[in-house]
Amino acid sequence: MTSALEERLEQIIPRVTDGAFLQSKGIGNEIACYIFDYSANEELEVRAHLAWMKTRLRTHHSHLCVLDLDLFEVVLAYLKERGLLSKVVAMQARKNDAAVLKALKGPLAADKITDFIAKAHKPSEYDLVLLSGIGRAWPMLRAHSLLNCLHTIMQQIPLVMFYPGTFDGTTLKIFGRITAISATPGAKPYYRAFRLVARETTP
Numbered sequence: 408m409t410s411a412l413e414e415r416l417e418q419i420i421p422r423v424t425d426g427a428f429l430q431s432k433g434i435g436n437e438i439a440c441y442i443f444d445y446s447a448n449e450e451l452e453v454r455a456h457l458a459w460m461k462t463r464l465r466t467h468h469s470h471l472c473v474l475d476l477d478l479f480e481v482v483l484a485y486l487k488e489r490g491l492l493s494k495v496v497a498m499q500a501r502k503n504d505a506a507v508l509k510a511l512k513g514p515l516a517a518d519k520i521t522d523f524i525a526k527a528h529k530p531s532e533y534d535l536v537l538l539s540g541i542g543r544a545w546p547m548l549r550a551h552s553l554l555n556c557l558h559t560i561m562q563q564i565p566l567v568m569f570y571p572g573t574f575d576g577t578t579l580k581i582f583g584r585i586t587a588i589s590a591t592p593g594a595k596p597y598y599r600a601f602r603l604v605a606r607e608t609t610p
Contacts, residue, residue, distance in 0.1 A: 409449075412445065420464070422604065424471065429534055429535065431563045439566065441565065441567045443570065447572065453571075457537070457539055471535060472532070474528060474537070476524070476530075476538050482515065484523075491514060517552035518556050520553060521553065538567065538569065542571040542581070550568065550581065574600070
């Protein structure tokens with residue numbers, strides 16, 4: 408783990424347990440959505456820190472009710488609930504990834520996943536929501552599409568997304584390579600989100 412990443416990771420718990428952060432103070436009428444971006448090759452280090460961080464929150468900040476969501480696991484649970492998981496697995500073996508992605512485009516629409524999260528996990532009842540597994544769920548589900556829907560169920564509960572890519576304050580680029588495309592042709596996509604911890608260099 409690089410010292411730069413380690414320093415950024417160490418800032419997360421003090422940040423997300425701060426009273427002003429949890430009460431969404433200082434952001435005006437903006438949505439309390441935060442992104443911790445990191446290089447894709449740092450995925451294992453970030454996962455390990457997340458596991459440690461969740462334990463730390465339980466043992467040292469037990470007064471906080473924290474919802475931990477892995478987007479990939481959410482997708483699997485959703486497909487299983489709809490009776491589609493075994494069909495998707497069979498299709499992948501019989502055809503190819505492209506056919507599976509085409510078939511999942513409708514079922515895995517961001518608004519449907521948002522509705523599932525609202526029903527299955529009730530995020531607005533928590534103090535803090537942590538969202539990871541973004542890279543594993545891609546390209547079945549894209550983070551930028553989900554962000555545009557999640558704010559409808561979060562109210563003012565802070566959401567922290569751990570993103571394997573880059574976020575410059577307005578634009579998401581998964582794995583640091585593929586830029587999210589705006590729904591409006593020619594327009595630069597904009598997300599109502601903040602960087603959780605500053606990143607000195609953007610690869």
